[in-house]
Structure formats: structure tokens, C-alpha cells
Amino acid sequence: MERLAFDEMCEASAVRGPYADVAEWLRQASGKELAEKRAEAEALFRKRGITFAVYGDASGAERLIPFDVVPRVLGAAEWSQLRAGCIQRVKALNAFLDDVYGAQEILRAGIIPRAEVESNPGFCQAAKGLVVPRGVHSVVSGVDVVRTGPNDWYVLEDNLRTPSGVSYMLENRSAMQQLFPALFHRQKVASIEHYPDQLLAALRSVAPKDVDDPTVVVLTPGSYNSAYFEHGSLASRMGVRLVEGRDLYVDDGVVMLRDTRGDRRVDVIYRRIDDDFMDPEVFRPDSELGVAGIVGAARAGKVTLANALGNGVADDKATYVHVPAMIRFYLGEEPILKNVPTYCCREPEDLSYVLDHLAELVVKEVDGSGGYGMLIGPAATKEERADFATRLKDDPDGYIAQPTLALSTCPTLVEQGIAPRHVDLRPYVLAGETVEVVPGALTRVALREGSLVVNSSQGGGTKDTWVLEG
Amino acid sequence: MTPRIAGNCFWLARYLERAENNARLLRMAERHSVGPDAVGDPVGLFGTALEVGGTLDDYEERVGAIVRDDVIRFMVHDPANSSGIVACFHGARDNARTAKPMLTDFYWEAINGVWLEAQALDETKTAAMGVEGIVAWTIERCRLVRGAAEDLLRDAVPHVLVLGESVERADFTARILAEMLPPLLEGGVDAPPIGSPLSRRWKSLLLGLGLTETWRREPGSELDPVAVLSLILKHESSPHALRVITQKMRASIEGFAGPGQSESRETARELERLVNEVDVDSLARTDVRPFMVKLTATTNQLGLDVFRDHFA
Numbered sequence: 001m002e003r004l005a006f007d008e009m010c011e012a013s014a015v016r017g018p019y020a021d022v023a024e025w026l027r028q029a030s031g032k033e034l035a036e037k038r039a040e041a042e043a044l045f046r047k048r049g050i051t052f053a054v055y056g057d058a059s060g061a062e063r064l065i066p067f068d069v070v071p072r073v074l075g076a077a078e079w080s081q082l083r084a085g086c087i088q089r090v091k092a093l094n095a096f097l098d099d100v101y102g103a104q105e106i107l108r109a110g111i112i113p114r115a116e117v118e119s120n121p122g123f124c125q126a127a128k129g130l131v132v133p134r135g136v137h138s139v140v141s142g143v144d145v146v147r148t149g150p151n152d153w154y155v156l157e158d159n160l161r162t163p164s165g166v167s168y169m170l171e172n173r174s175a176m177q178q179l180f181p182a183l184f185h186r187q188k189v190a191s192i193e194h195y196p197d198q199l200l201a202a203l204r205s206v207a208p209k210d211v212d213d214p215t216v217v218v219l220t221p222g223s224y225n226s227a228y229f230e231h232g233s234l235a236s237r238m239g240v241r242l243v244e245g246r247d248l249y250v251d252d253g254v255v256m257l258r259d260t261r262g263d264r265r266v267d268v269i270y271r272r273i274d275d276d277f278m279d280p281e282v283f284r285p286d287s288e289l290g291v292a293g294i295v296g297a298a299r300a301g302k303v304t305l306a307n308a309l310g311n312g313v314a315d316d317k318a319t320y321v322h323v324p325a326m327i328r329f330y331l332g333e334e335p336i337l338k339n340v341p342t343y344c345c346r347e348p349e350d351l352s353y354v355l356d357h358l359a360e361l362v363v364k365e366v367d368g369s370g371g372y373g374m375l376i377g378p379a380a381t382k383e384e385r386a387d388f389a390t391r392l393k394d395d396p397d398g399y400i401a402q403p404t405l406a407l408s409t410c411p412t413l414v415e416q417g418i419a420p421r422h423v424d425l426r427p428y429v430l431a432g433e434t435v436e437v438v439p440g441a442l443t444r445v446a447l448r449e450g451s452l453v454v455n456s457s458q459g460g461g462t463k464d465t466w467v468l469e470g
Numbered sequence: 471m472t473p474r475i476a477g478n479c480f481w482l483a484r485y486l487e488r489a490e491n492n493a494r495l496l497r498m499a500e501r502h503s504v505g506p507d508a509v510g511d512p513v514g515l516f517g518t519a520l521e522v523g524g525t526l527d528d529y530e531e532r533v534g535a536i537v538r539d540d541v542i543r544f545m546v547h548d549p550a551n552s553s554g555i556v557a558c559f560h561g562a563r564d565n566a567r568t569a570k571p572m573l574t575d576f577y578w579e580a581i582n583g584v585w586l587e588a589q590a591l592d593e594t595k596t597a598a599m600g601v602e603g604i605v606a607w608t609i610e611r612c613r614l615v616r617g618a619a620e621d622l623l624r625d626a627v628p629h630v631l632v633l634g635e636s637v638e639r640a641d642f643t644a645r646i647l648a649e650m651l652p653p654l655l656e657g658g659v660d661a662p663p664i665g666s667p668l669s670r671r672w673k674s675l676l677l678g679l680g681l682t683e684t685w686r687r688e689p690g691s692e693l694d695p696v697a698v699l700s701l702i703l704k705h706e707s708s709p710h711a712l713r714v715i716t717q718k719m720r721a722s723i724e725g726f727a728g729p730g731q732s733e734s735r736e737t738a739r740e741l742e743r744l745v746n747e748v749d750v751d752s753l754a755r756t757d758v759r760p761f762m763v764k765l766t767a768t769t770n771q772l773g774l775d776v777f778r779d780h781f782a
Contacts, residue, residue: 046582046586047579047582047583047586048575048578048579048582049567049570049578049579049582222568223564223567223568228567232567232570232571235571236570236571236575241471241472241571242570242571243472244474246474247472247473247474247475257472258472258473258474259471259472259473260471260472260473260476260626260726260727260780261626261726261727261728
């Protein structure tokens with residue numbers, strides 16, 4: 001049974017401050033007008049080719065991520081807290097990564113059990129001794145956040161490997177400005193268009209030392225990857241080359257880019273390829289996506305990989321429970337953003353609790369993503385819970401569980417008109433010389449009534465996210 | 471740009487040109503089919519269209535007898551015919567998608583928009599449009615995309631696009647000449663009587679090559695075979711004349727690859743020499759086939775050399 005969720009537009013039948021203008025707009029706009037605009041948005045996205053492919057879809061068809069024309073609005077003060085919390089969190093996670101692949105102080109201090117870290121599938125031996133300029137292992141981080149009340153934000157998970165979705169944040173804004181310019185005349189919506197500039201600055205700031213004018217590239221697995229549009233979009237917006245593994249080679253320890261006018265050195269690689277496929281000499285020997293010898297070049301400090309190898313040890317759900325401790329240990333601060341209370345099934349007591357309370361909990365794979373491989377207890381059938389219980393007993397180390405949160409809702413255009421739908425938020429944190437967050441994020445919305453699954457690969461949509469200035 | 475992306479741009483342009491060439495072949499066959507020469511000859515020039523497009527064998531194996539409606543369906547819609555018009559737009563768009571960061575948003579949206587329209591075309595719609603309608607639609611869309619190249623950076627990309635277009639155009643020209651010229655020249659080197667079946671066949675050739683208007687502007691334009699052949703091979707300003715095509719190919723290789731030596735440059739120069747040095751008068755009076763074979767072979771070789779030298 002669904003608990004009453006916090007509605008971000010209306011509280012106790014009154015429109016909340018940040019939504020004043022949007023609420024007035026929704027009152028005046030007819031359902032027909034909004035539906036026409038939604039169709040226009042869809043045509044716009046199709047024309048721009050903002051599509052993705054779903055892994056495992058035999059047809060290979062390109063799909064649009066449904067876009068909702070009703071923006072999510074955050075006030076300046078709300079954003080300020082979120083921003084500070086995300087920056088704090090990423091600083092601590094970067095410090096953890098630098099430590100765990102270096103001096104391992106946090107392990108020596110007993111804050112996190114050594115065995116947990118070193119047996120983590122994301123812990124990468126090849127990352128030990130890697131030259132990581134400024135100690136920034138995660139240049140681009142996506143912090144997934146949910147809300148249960150006006151000031152109650154919880155981090156669901158950290159994404160430090162190859163977080164995606166930022167191009168949708170940018171394209172959604174562009175679409176809204178084109179479809180509803182009058183809305184932007186009424187209120188000051190903070191700009192996000194400088195994200196690519198900040199990204200490029202962050203990438204350049206982590207170039208190998210003694211490189212004055214670094215060459216940055218975006219490394220993609222190729223056009224069949226579901227996020228290919230984003231790879232190309234970011235490369236274009238930054239004015240850098242989009243390359244595949246076969247465009248690069250290592251010569252005398254230096255990464256070179258093939259070019260019709262003469263090959264050239266590459267200094268920073270914004271890589272959107274998983275660790276396992278990066279270098280056939282170190283990881284999967286059958287990988288055709290990576291570059292032979294690239295890890296050697298990174299270890300020698302001749303090229304920077306962003307994000308660095310081995311970040312998976314910091315962004316899986318087992319390590320997640322330790323992030324508040326990391327913040328205290330490395331920064332000497334109290335966490336601004338809360339973790340969701342989490343039961344680690346590898347702990348016998350937690351496993352016992354979880355098995356007894358499956359109907360109330362959300363159970364997730366420790367290294368899962370995309371909303372796959374999870375159980376939403378309250379929405380599951382008795383059989384599904386029984387099946388999951390078997391899986392938990394077979395592999396307790398592989399799962400964590402959390403209480404279901406009553407995720408906040410935002411007004412969303414659905415078939416019946418405007419209705420509340422659950423949302424989450426992914427701000428993108430950029431770390432380089434400084435740590436920055438553009439005033440905006442990707443809001444993902446679960447389009448089905450009552451659903452908590454926001455992932456695009458499972459039918460979720462997105463919204464433009466406005467942060468009001470002043 | 472990387473050789474890989476250059477290859478995508480090359481094929482993007484080849485597919486667009488191929489779509490337009492196939493559209494012109496369809497127009498040529500259709501106009502012939504509604505003229506007096508086609509009465510009692512339902513195959514008409516539809517077989518020629520398939521032969522020039524290099525798809526006759528595939529058609530006969532999968533479809534069977536050459537029937538107008540089936541040929542139209544095959545040349546426009548058949549997804550297994552990679553040279554079909556819709557398939558060509560798909561190929562162009564697929565390559566553009568990979569090369570997208572090297573293109574402008576406007577160029578990408580132009581080609582993606584055409585692809586979306588092509589995806590929505592079905593046999594009912596093309597039947598309603600008619601052959602002339604589908605031909606006009608195809609050529610307009612190709613020109614729209616080419617026009618969008620106007621504000622591409624004048625670096626390597628435009629040169630590669632021109633090269634791809636030129637290689638495909640040269641290849642097409644060689645094929646159509648190889649197929650249609652020998653039987654035409656069997657009629658002799660005197661201009662055929664105005665309005666005769668032979669004159670209509672010469673006009674079909676010009677239509678297929680996109681040279682009808684160029685021909686009309688030539689002074690004293692009787693359909694003198696030597697004059698027509700001279701126009702096709704040596705006209706100095708028509709973009710569909712082989713002389714201009716070969717010049718563009720050579721210039722575009724130098725444009726994107728810079729100065730230097732390569733087999734593709736050598737083959738491009740060889741092709742240019744072949745066209746510049748041929749004595750059209752002698753060619754028209756002797757067996758034209760050896761020249762056609764050499765032209766076709768050199769054009770094919772150029773495509774292979776370009777890919778190997780620059781895009782592999």
C-alpha cells in the first residue's frame with residue numbers, strides 16, 4: 001500500500017513557492033494544448049536523433065526516452081543544500097578512492113573492514129599505483145537523490161564509473177526553451193548550458209603534468225551503445241573528438257590518435273567504456289573496444305583516464321553504507337545528505353531481518369544498475385518474494401535491502417491529464433581543480449501511477465529540472 | 471579527423487548519391503515505359519535500371535520476372551536491397567550518426583529528418599506519389615542534405631563528402647555507359663532523326679545521367695552521338711560530366727589528405743587522364759567496350775584505393 005508521498009507542487013492544498021508560476025501556467029493551459037506540445041517535443045527529439053537502444057532488445061530499434069513537458073522546480077535554498085551535499089559527498093568519495101588505491105589509511109583505521117574492500121569485485125588491482133592527477137578519480141559523478149519531504153533528501157546511490165544522462169538534462173532544457181519560451185520570461189531559471197564548458201575545464205585540469213595544452217577526447221564503445229547519442233553530444237559541445245578504441249594506439253608509452261592529417265598525442269580520455277574492456281593486455285583479452293597498452297600509459301602518467309580505473313569499489317551498494325563515515329574521516333564534517341537506512345545481507349542479522357520483512361523492503365543487487373535485478377517488496381507477489389528469498393539465501397553477499405521510501409511526486413502530464421508521479425534526481429558533480437555542480441539535474445519520473453521505477457530502460461521518463469535563481 | 475570517421479563521411483555521401491542515381495534510373499525507365507517504344511515491351515528499361523544499379527541478379531533471384539511494379543517496389547522499398555532508395559537513406563543516416571560530432575547539428579538534422587520521412591514511406595504512399603513523385607522527393611531530399619553541408623567547417627569533412635559523392639557518381643556513370651552505350655552506337659555516329667526511337671534512347675541515357683538540361687543548353691544540340699559522348703565525358707562545367715567528376719575526386723583527395731603520394735592519388739590521376747585523353751570521335755566509331763571496361767575497372771579500383779589508403 002502506498003504511503004502518502006510529499007508532493008513537490010502542493011502542500012496542504014497550497015501551491016509551494018517555487019511552483020507558483022508553473023501552477024498558474026498549468027491552470028491556464030488546456031489538456032489539448034499540453035498534449036500537442038508533448039507531441040511537438042517528441043518530434044523535436046526524433047528530429048535531433050535523441051534516441052537510445054535497449055540492451056537485449058532483439059529488434060535493435062531506437063527509442064525515445066519519454067519527455068514530460070511539466071518541469072520540476074526547485075527553489076534556490078532547496079538547491080543550495082543539495083548542491084553542498086553532493087559536493088561534500090564526491091570530495092569524500094574521491095578521497096576514499098585515492099586512499100584505497102594508495103596508503104589505505106581508512107582501512108588501517110578500521111573504519112571500513114579491509115576484507116570488504118579488497119574482496120569487492122570493483123576493487124581493481126590495476127588501479128593501484130595509477131597516476132591520478134589531483135587525486136581526482138571521479139571527474140564526473142552522478143549522485144542519485146530522492147526526496148521524502150520539504151527538507152528530506154536521501155542519496156540512493158553514487159555513480160562514479162560512467163554516469164550517464166547529462167545530455168538529456170541539456171536537451172530537455174533546450175526543448176523546453178523552444179516549446180515554452182514565455183515560461184522562461186516569467187522567472188529566472190538558472191542556466192545549465194555551461195555544463196560542457198565546465199566538463200572540459202575539469203578534464204583539462206586533470207591532464208598529465210607538464211602538458212600545457214592538453215588534447216581531450218571522448219572514448220565511446222560505438223554507435224550501438226545505448227548512450228551513444230550522449231557521447232557524441234558531449235564531444236560536440238566540448239569541441240573535442242569522439243573516438244573509438246580502434247582510433248587510438250599506444251606508441252612508446254604515449255596514447256596516439258589516428259588522424260588523416262597526421263597522428264597526434266592524446267592527454268585526457270573521457271572514457272565511456274567499462275574497466276573490463278579498456279585494455280586487452282590487462283583486462284578482458286577479447287575486448288575490441290579498448291586500446292592495448294593504455295593502462296600502461298596511464299600508470300606512467302602519460303595519459304589521464306577520466307574516470308579512473310577501479311571506481312567501482314566506491315559506488316556499489318555495499319560501499320554505499322560507509323559513505324557517511326568517509327565524510328567524517330576525510331573531511332571532518334557531518335554528512336549534509338542522508339543515506340537510506342540499509343541492511344547488508346552479508347551480515348547474518350541483517351539477512352534475517354530482510355527475509356522476515358521482504359514485503360516492506362526494496363532489495364537490490366550490490367552491483368546492479370538500471371533498476372534491474374531488484375525486488376520491490378510491497379509491489380511483488382508472494383511467489384516473487386519467495387523466489388527472491390531463495391536468491392538471497394544462496395548469495396547473501398550480493399544483496400542489500402532498504403525500506404521503501406515514499407518518493408516525492410511532481411505534476412506530470414499523463415493520459416488522464418496532470419497527475420502526481422514519483423521522481424528522483426541526478427545532479428552531476430564535476431571534479432577537477434575545483435568541485436562544481438551546474439544548477440540543474442536530470443529528473444527521472446516513473447510514468448505509471450504508483451510505480452517507483454524511474455529508469456528509462458524500464459519505461460521511465462525525464463523532466464527538465466529548474467533551479468530558480470534568487 | 472580519424473580515418474574511421476572519414477570512412478563514415480565517405481559512405482554517407484556515397485549512399486546519398488546512390489539514392490539520387492537510383493531515382494534517376496527509375497525516372498528513365500518510367501518515362502520510357504509511357505512512350506511508344508515500350509508498347510509490347512513491358513520490361514523496357516526497367517531491366518537496364520536494375521543492371522546499371524548492379525542489382526539485376528539479386529532481383530531475378532529473389533523477385534523473378536521483370537515487372538514494372540515489382541521493380542519499383544524493389545528499387546524503393548526492399549530492405550534486402552542495400553541500394554534501394556529507402557535503404558540508401560538508412561545507410562547515409564547510419565554513417566552520419568557515427569560521424570555526427572564532425573557534422574553540424576543542422577546537417578545531422580537534415581539527414582535524420584530525411585531518414586524519418588523515408589521510414590514512414592510505405593507502398594501505399596509511394597503508389598499515391600507515383601514514380602515521378604518518389605523520384606522528385608528523393609532528389610529534393612538529397613539536395614536538401616547537400617545544401618546543409620554549406621556551413622560545415624571547411625576542413626576535411628566537406629572534402630571527404632565530395633570525394634564520396636564523386637566516386638559514386640563516377641562509378642554510376644561508368645556503369646550506365648557500359649550498359650547503354652554499345653547498343654546505342656550500333657546505330658552509327660550520325661545524329662538519329664528527331665523523334666525517332668533511337669533519339670529517344672539517347673535522351674534516356676542523358677536523363678539517367680542527369681545531363682538533359684546541360685544537353686539542351688549546348689548550341690546546335692542535335693543528338694549527334696559524338697557530341698553527346700563528348701558532353702558526357704568531357705564537358706567542362708557540368709557536375710555530371712566525367713571530366714568534372716574526376717577533377718573533383720583528385721582535388722578532394724588532396725583537400726583532406728594534404729599533399730603527398732598514395733595509390734589512390736595515382737589512380738585518380740589515371741582516371742582523369744583516361745577521360746581527358748580519349749579521342750571521342752574514334753571511340754564512337756570503334757568498339758567502345760574496351761574503353762568502358764577500363765573506365766569501370768579504374769573507377770572500381772579508385773574506390774578500393776581510397777578506402778585502403780585513407781579510411782582503413
